[in-house]
Amino acid sequence: MSDDEVDHELLDLLRKSLGIGPKDPSAPPETNVLKDAEYVCNNSIDVALDMRHTKLAAHSILAQMQERGYSSKIWCEHALHPKAKDESTVNFIFTMDLLNFSFWSEKSEEERFAVTYQEKRWTGYWSLVAALQRALDEDVPITTPAFWINEEECTEDILRHVFRSDTEEEMPMFTERVECLREAGRVLEEEFDSSVTALIEEAKNSAAGLVNLLADRFPCFRDEARFERKKVRFLKRAQIFVADLWAAFEGLDYGSFNDIEKITMFADYRVPQMLHSLGCMAYSPPLDGRIRRLDLIEPGHSWEVQIRGCSIWGVELLRREILKLDPEAKVNAILIDFFLYDLAKEQEKSGEEAIPHHRTRSIWY
Numbered sequence: 147m148s149d150d151e152v153d154h155e156l157l158d159l160l161r162k163s164l165g166i167g168p169k170d171p172s173a174p175p176e177t178n179v180l181k182d183a184e185y186v187c188n189n190s191i192d193v194a195l196d197m198r199h200t201k202l203a204a205h206s207i208l209a210q211m212q213e214r215g216y217s218s219k220i221w222c223e224h225a226l227h228p229k230a231k232d233e234s235t236v237n238f239i240f241t242m243d244l245l246n247f248s249f250w251s252e253k254s255e256e257e258r259f260a261v262t263y264q265e266k267r268w269t270g271y272w273s274l275v276a277a278l279q280r281a282l283d284e285d286v287p288i289t290t291p292a293f294w295i296n297e298e299e300c301t302e303d304i305l306r307h308v309f310r311s312d313t314e315e316e317m318p319m320f321t322e323r324v325e326c327l328r329e330a331g332r333v334l335e336e337e338f339d340s341s342v343t344a345l346i347e348e349a350k351n352s353a354a355g356l357v358n359l360l361a362d363r364f365p366c367f368r369d370e371a372r373f374e375r376k377k378v379r380f381l382k383r384a385q386i387f388v389a390d391l392w393a394a395f396e397g398l399d400y401g402s403f404n405d406i407e408k409i410t411m412f413a414d415y416r417v418p419q420m421l422h423s424l425g426c427m428a429y430s431p432p433l434d435g436r437i438r439r440l441d442l443i444e445p446g447h448s449w450e451v452q453i454r455g456c457s458i459w460g461v462e463l464l465r466r467e468i469l470k471l472d473p474e475a476k477v478n479a480i481l482i483d484f485f486l487y488d489l490a491k492e493q494e495k496s497g498e499e500a501i502p503h504h505r506t507r508s509i510w511y
């Protein structure tokens with residue numbers, strides 16, 4: 147018997163002894179993100195959720211979302227987001243969420259990476275969206291996957307020009323962003339005929355299936371960590387890609403998924419800050435101090451994993467509390483997340499930031 151056959155035999159024996167059957171290929175796909183987040187939260191000692199504040203926040207979030215008529219339509223109302231309901235928007239969203247990470251800067255507001263577009267100065271996430279829109283206006287096919295792997299045309303200089311700043315600071319993690327474009331372009335060419343819509347079609351309208359497809363085929367979407375010796379999945383950019391498609395197409399066409407409720411909050415660095423400001427999430431004194439001093443937290447550090455896991459589980463508890471208040475509310479983890487991100491940006495703009503966001507430099511968020 148070959149080693150491989152021995153492995154299979156042992157695996158089957160182990161499964162039988164544990165009473166776990168082989169994976170049923172017809173079972174609906176699961177991402178396991180929410181299960182992993184609950185595990186992290188149940189085993190966290192430096193980050194804790196607060197149910198009293200979660201219940202209070204559920205009231206105020208539901209009221210504000212109803213008052214603003216908050217729905218997936220908000221996505222297209224953002225000035226810079228693409229409006230066309232066609233493949234160009236699919237390609238734009240894929241490019242955007244391939245690079246949707248780590249915009250924070252250690253420089254001042256004036257010196258940080260910034261992009262001026264349509265007479266406005268954009269920073270953070272919006273600087274990425276503005277740079278992509280500006281490139282398209284300048285006839286650079288920056289949202290075309292075949293362009294990313296054509297190194298004669300898509301040179302590093304062209305990409306530096308696309309992501310040029312108003313300031314001396316270059317776009318954070320510029321080199322890593324180029325690598326993401328090259329890698330994703332190669333995988334799309336090899337497996338999906340350089341077509342993002344072909345990738346979406348392979349998921350057969352399953353949100354979880356599309357998230358898993360991205361994590362399986364594209365290393366730069368495989369956002370996983372180890373916590374207490376266990377592998378945990380966050381899959382932030384894979385999930386926000388599905389959510390952005392769902393919102394941009396208002397649940398139709400390329401945004402039509404039969405299991406969109408399986409998408410969780412996106413474990414970034416803004417929503418945890420908002421959950422803390424609402425009192426829903428609290429940090430141990432050493433972690434609180436590290437964040438307030440703006441000291442780096444290394445990617446993969448237990449503190450970072452606890453913040454990310456507790457944030458995902460915290461938004462799930464918020465969602466449950468909101469539905470207890472109004473079982474008919476059209477609210478899922480995506481809309482709560484979008485709402486909290488936008489609220490965090492409003493608070494940042496009005497200088498009401500109660501605590502800084504945590505500083506981790508990584509391509510995952």
Ligand SMILES: Nc1nc2c(c(CN[C@H]3C=C[C@H](O)[C@@H]3O)cn2[C@@H]2O[C@H](COP(=O)(O)O)[C@@H](O)[C@H]2O)c(=O)[nH]1
Pocket residue numbers: 220221224246247248249250269270271272411412413414415416417483484485487488511
């Ligand atoms: N969890 C979550 N994380 C989000 C977003 C968004 C933008 N989504 C738009 C789409 C619909 C909504 O209405 C939003 O307007 C960006 N980010 C993440 O934040 C960080 C950037 O922060 P800053 O540097 O301050 O811009 C970075 O990790 C980025 O990946 C979100 O929605 N949820």
